[in-house]
Amino acid sequence: MASVSLSSVRKVYPNGYEAVKGVSLDISDGEFVVLVGPSGCGKSTTLRMVAGLEEISGGTIAIGPRIVNDIEPKDRDIAMVFQNYALYPHMTAFQNMAFALKLRKTPKDQINKRVGEAARMLHIESLLDKRPKEMSGGQRQRVAVGRAIVREPKCFLFDEPLSNLDAKLRITTRAELKSLHQRLKTTTIYVTHDQEEAMTLGDRIVVMSNGEIQQAGPPLEVYRRPANRFVASFIGTPPMNFIDGAIEANGDGLAFASPAGVRLALAADRLASMRAHIGKPVTLGVRPQGMAIADANSSMDRVWSTKLLVVEPLGDAMDLTCELPGGQRLVARVPAREMISPGSKISMAIDVGQVHYFAPGEHGASL
């Protein structure tokens, strides 16, 4: 196993497009790090540079103490698992898993032992004689993971390995990958566009946008303290609601006010940091979980009366889409209750303790 260190890594493709703009990231030995972000933000390019499948335009990459910029992929001691499995179609599962070991001239009894152990771990012992076309997508992906495990690499690289699986299988396989990492403790870099997959798998998640790291940290820290509006909107489901407005003096305190009529006193612990923003535009952010239907005994600040547009029951909870007077839509996730129907007028409340403020713009910093 080994640490992996990226320092100001850049990638400019031959057509001049800069896909990765100076990424620096230190991954500890044994850590499970997830690169997450929307399609096209540079996740795969970053991972492929670590693997050596893509040349680096600037910066350095080290695996353990060794800088690998000019080291061939096969000599980097990493194993990569792709979305499309990339198994050899004419080989059985056993042969697929054994292939890299054979090339390395590993003794036969060693090969049998390692493939056997990996097959047991992944519950694919009964598949060892089958060819890929005789397997389901989930089974093929297990074989692809098995092929990576038997090589006992310093580092696993995963590029959206679950994307081709159906929703249910994705969730069970994800839990298995996590438990596999807890057993093997091999340094892992995992790429996904799915924020929920990132949150559930990563010791640390690295949120990317436009070829740059926006924030890196443990999943709950990123969820609770997003560094900017982009991270706040990307992590968490349903996405955070944003309301543009400004900070105003409000007696001794401060208030947020928006043209759409939302007015909210700031929590006492925000006053010191927000006083500098009086009169300036800010964006309020609140997660759907930080909103509620106001009633007489609600401890939250009642905020506004809205029209309820859509009700989406989820079982224990429901998502309410409501509309502010100016037409802006907000989503609230509230405990499920009967007798609430689209078209009705309701009063929404916000938990001021769960409110975030951001500088204007898509990547506006958290204030």
Ligand SMILES: Nc1ncnc2c1ncn2[C@@H]1O[C@H](COP(=O)(O)OP(=O)(O)O)[C@@H](O)[C@H]1O
């Ligand atoms: N060979 C290439 N030549 C030019 N542009 C590329 C090439 N490969 C990827 N890109 C571009 O680089 C950006 C990042 O791609 P990629 O790393 O695959 O994103 P992600 O994996 O986050 O979806 C995208 O805009 C993509 O179109």
Ligand SMILES: [Mg+2]
């Ligand atoms: Mg990709």
